[in-house]
Every structure is written in structure tokens, then in C-alpha cells.
Amino acid sequence: MSDPSHPARHPSTTTIPRRGLLLGSAAAALAPAGAALAQPRPPAAPRGQCVLGFSQEFTVAHPLMPANEVDQAVWWNLFSPLWGLDPAGRFYPILAKAVPSLENGGISADGLDWRIELREGVRWHDGQPFTAEDVKFSLALIMNPNFRARGKDGYDRIESVTVEGPQVLRWRLRQPYAPLMSILSQFFIVPAHRLAGAEDPNNTPFHAAPIGTGPFKWAERRTGSHVMLTANRDYFGEGPYLERLVFRYVPDVNVMYTQFRTGELDYIGLLGIPANHYAEARTLRDRVIHVIPRGSVENLTLNLGHPVLREKVVRQALYLSLDTRAITGALYYGLPKEAVTFLPPENWAYNDALPRHEYDPARAARMLDEAGWKPGRDGIRVKDGLRLEFTNSTTTGTELRTQAQQLLAQSWAKIGIAMKIHNLPAAVLWGKFWAESQFDSLMTNTTYTIASDPNVLHRFGSHAIPKRAGYGSNVSQFENARVDELLARGVVLNGIEERRAIYREVQAIIREELPMLPIFQGMQIEGTKAGLMGFENNLHVLANSWNAARWYWA
Numbered sequence: 001m002s003d004p005s006h007p008a009r010h011p012s013t014t015t016i017p018r019r020g021l022l023l024g025s026a027a028a029a030l031a032p033a034g035a036a037l038a039q040p041r042p043p044a045a046p047r048g049q050c051v052l053g054f055s056q057e058f059t060v061a062h063p064l065m066p067a068n069e070v071d072q073a074v075w076w077n078l079f080s081p082l083w084g085l086d087p088a089g090r091f092y093p094i095l096a097k098a099v100p101s102l103e104n105g106g107i108s109a110d111g112l113d114w115r116i117e118l119r120e121g122v123r124w125h126d127g128q129p130f131t132a133e134d135v136k137f138s139l140a141l142i143m144n145p146n147f148r149a150r151g152k153d154g155y156d157r158i159e160s161v162t163v164e165g166p167q168v169l170r171w172r173l174r175q176p177y178a179p180l181m182s183i184l185s186q187f188f189i190v191p192a193h194r195l196a197g198a199e200d201p202n203n204t205p206f207h208a209a210p211i212g213t214g215p216f217k218w219a220e221r222r223t224g225s226h227v228m229l230t231a232n233r234d235y236f237g238e239g240p241y242l243e244r245l246v247f248r249y250v251p252d253v254n255v256m257y258t259q260f261r262t263g264e265l266d267y268i269g270l271l272g273i274p275a276n277h278y279a280e281a282r283t284l285r286d287r288v289i290h291v292i293p294r295g296s297v298e299n300l301t302l303n304l305g306h307p308v309l310r311e312k313v314v315r316q317a318l319y320l321s322l323d324t325r326a327i328t329g330a331l332y333y334g335l336p337k338e339a340v341t342f343l344p345p346e347n348w349a350y351n352d353a354l355p356r357h358e359y360d361p362a363r364a365a366r367m368l369d370e371a372g373w374k375p376g377r378d379g380i381r382v383k384d385g386l387r388l389e390f391t392n393s394t395t396t397g398t399e400l401r402t403q404a405q406q407l408l409a410q411s412w413a414k415i416g417i418a419m420k421i422h423n424l425p426a427a428v429l430w431g432k433f434w435a436e437s438q439f440d441s442l443m444t445n446t447t448y449t450i451a452s453d454p455n456v457l458h459r460f461g462s463h464a465i466p467k468r469a470g471y472g473s474n475v476s477q478f479e480n481a482r483v484d485e486l487l488a489r490g491v492v493l494n495g496i497e498e499r500r501a502i503y504r505e506v507q508a509i510i511r512e513e514l515p516m517l518p519i520f521q522g523m524q525i526e527g528t529k530a531g532l533m534g535f536e537n538n539l540h541v542l543a544n545s546w547n548a549a550r551w552y553w554a
Helices: 023-029 069-078 132-143 180-184 253-262 275-281 312-320 324-331 361-370 399-413 426-435 481-490 496-513
Strands: 049-054 083-085 091-093 113-117 158-165 168-173 216-222 226-231 244-249 287-302 381-383 389-393 418-421 441-446 516-529
Touching (some): 049 253, 069 216, 069 226, 132 158, 132 168, 253 275, 253 399, 275 287, 275 399, 312 361, 312 516, 324 399, 324 516, 389 399, 481 496
Antiparallel strands (some): 113 168, 158 168, 216 226, 226 244, 287 441, 287 516
16 A cells, blocks of 8 residues: 555555454464564575465466456465455555555546556566566456456556657546556566467466466466465565475365375365364364455355346345354354455445344245235246245355355245255356356355455446456346436545445445345464464465465474
């Protein structure tokens, strides 16, 4: 963050409150004896390796394409953005010499003109120099209509890009766009000299052997097993201190926990340690357990294109008869906090005035009766020949989610709603099944925002339905004219209070319309081996390997 003292003038550089960043300072409380002593210095040269366990498989090497959290876990080590967000919500420069701001002249007073000076001496992993042309190419690639970009919001506001020298470029926006600073904190630059001129930008040799400017280089990928990276000894930043990173795919979270317990894994992330193993995990010798909130929400994502789920009263009845406390208490041992919106409480635009969730299956049944959904011979409700039934999907190998699905299916069956479980491997679920809204409903842990900004155009804007537009993340196919209007206004305003009012109203509408049913704030129980230094939770990224360049063994 360039200057957190002027949030009203530059809302995208607002410091995110650290309230709840580490629940109960669990990491410190559970650290082994002597951890408070001065840490040993990192090694003078990279040595050793770290094996990171993830329950989803790496899928996409190109950092500008749609991907999952594990992909981003790898990207942070292969590639570099212009700047990033630290755990306290401050922007810090990476490829840029400084984070542009009104105060340092990098952004004009009207917010339209941006001037970026880049670090000198940065090289791609193949030895070629990194220049402003690479940044310009990466911006153009995202806006290429033939390229399957992860998202175009913000980038589509850039009117022109001018290279003024090898390490200097400018761009001009059509109109101010407050979330752009946060969006660019996850804009990983790709090499123009490797990708320019590709006949099909979605399918190039780069996808199998990517190169970046990051602290680690691509070494190998074994499908169904792992991705290995090796130290980039010419890295321009701090580190790397490890010789190798191995991102191991372990689809069953219980097996993954066992491998962490027995020492095969040095770090266990993403879905982390299942809550039912938390008590035991705390007793493990030479392990540090981190209980951390995330910027995500465990929820049911509903496909409003489904003939049953498109009806608002059905969604309301589902939410009224969703026993969130049974899920958080019985299955997750009371560790996560219940959620009522898509933003985490740590976000500066969080609406704390929303009504708490009410569990009232009797009222839900009455609502369905009044709406014409009458029980059939088998007890499942029917209306106009349509049965009140749908499927719910999540990734295979997630035992607690499967138990939550079973609990929901039993609960909803009591009021005449049939929910069938249809789980899939992560690589399948996060492919066309998700992107083309082929599901009825999903149980996922979703991060709705990009980094620290509450803009959710890509999640709830009607223009961002990937099944129609080819980009965006509005897989619920949610459409609401008022939300579209609010989201369009929210990204061009500069005043943080005005923006806060807008996103509070958006949350209230989403809470009423329920394209997603919030269950609890994302919470992970992650583990590291004692002696692994440098690990730090960051609410503003999707995976905590974001700073693995600074990890080392004591």
C-alpha cells in the first residue's frame, strides 16, 4: 500500500483491519517452546526443500487464465505481479519500483493517467530481460477476444498503453476505476518473447513449460502427483532460501493429514487439516498448527438457470431450513464463524447490519405450501409437474463437506425437498462443469473479491456470466438491475464512504435474493513442521505459499 493515510482519496489503498487475522493468535500460542527467541538467519544460498500438500490438483500454468487456488499457489512462486498486498493490507512493490499513487505522482489527480517505473535488471527464467513491453503485452493479451482470460474487469477500462522506455510505461483509463490497484496485485506478467504471435493464445508450448520472473523456476509436473519448482538463483528480490518447492496433490484430506502427521508433508494448506483432526493435531510433536480465517465464505452456490432454483421462494426456503449451527458446531467443532454475506468481517465494506441467519424449517415449509409446492406421493414437493429436486456437488475426498451435504439432504427431505449428492474430482468440477454452469448447486469455499477491494462485478454482474460472455465468475447466472447499477457506480467513485454505502446495499440485495447461501466464514487449519521459518497468513491471496521465497529451515 502506497499511502494508507488518505483512504478517501484512494480507496483501493485502504489498510484492511487486522481484526481476526489470526484467531486467538493460534500460531503463536501453539508454537513450540523457544519459538519466541530470535530466529536463525536464512541461508546464504538456497538449500533444502519444502513439500506442500494440497487437496486439489494443479491445472493451469498460464497465470492469466481461469484457475483454482492451487494454481495461484504455484503462480506466486513462478511469476511476479507489479505489486502485491501484504497481510496488513498494504501494497508493496514487486516488479514496479514503487506503487503508483496520487502522492508520488504515479496517478493523476483525476485517477485516469498512471505512470509505472519498473525495476531494472530483472530477467526471465530463460535469461531474457524483462521490460515494459512484457507488461504491455500482458495487458493486451487479457483483452484479446480470442484469449480465455481469468477476468477482464478493470483491464477493459484501460484506453491506451504507451511504452516510454525499457522500464517505463503509462496507461490511461477511460474512467476512474477504484478496484484496479487491487486487481493488479494479482496480475502476473507473462513473457512477450515467448507468447507473441501465437496462433492460438490458449494453447502454446508455454502452457507445458512456463517461464516467469519469480523466485522459483519450473522443473516438472507429474499429473496426479505433483509440481516441482527449483530455486531461481538470479531472482531480483529476497530469497529464495529453499532449493525446491514440491506441490503435492493428495485428493483425500484425511490421507493428506496422515502424511502431514507422519512427516511426508512439510506444509498442509488449502482445505488444510480437517476440523475433526484439530484436537489431535495440536498434540503432534514438532508441528505448528495455524487456525486462520480467510477472505472466503463456505456456501452453497446456486445455479439460477435451474428450473427449481430460479424461484426465489425456493431459495429462501432452502436458507431457512439450512442449519448452519449444526454444520459449524457438529462437523467443524465450533471453529468457524457463521456468515451472512459474501464478504468477510475484515473487509472495510462489510455490512454488519444484515439480519442473522434464522433456522426455521416449519416456516420454510409454509412458504413452499403458499407458493404452490405441494408434497407428492413420495413426500417430495411438486409444482406444475416439476419436482422440487436438484443435485449438489463438491470436490471428492472432502469428508466434512460430504457429511455437511448428507446433513442438508436429510434436513431438506423433511420438508419435501430432494437434494442428491453428485461429487466430482477437483479438476473436473473446476472445468466446464463450473465455468459453463453445468451444475445445479455447489458447496464451495468461495473468495468473492479480488484481493482487498469489495468490488464483485465479476461475481454478480449480469455481464460476467461466463456461459454467455466467455469470461467472468457469475456462474450462478444471477441478474439484478439494481445490483448492476450499484456495481457500475461503485467502481468509478473515489470516496470510500460512498463506496462503502454501495457495497453494503449490494450485500443486502444478495442476502434477500440468495444466489448463494452463506454458511460460515472461510477458516483453515493449516500446519507446518516446526523449524519452517517465514510462513505467514495473508487474507488477501488465495494460498499461503504467496511468500515461499522467504521460507527456510532453521
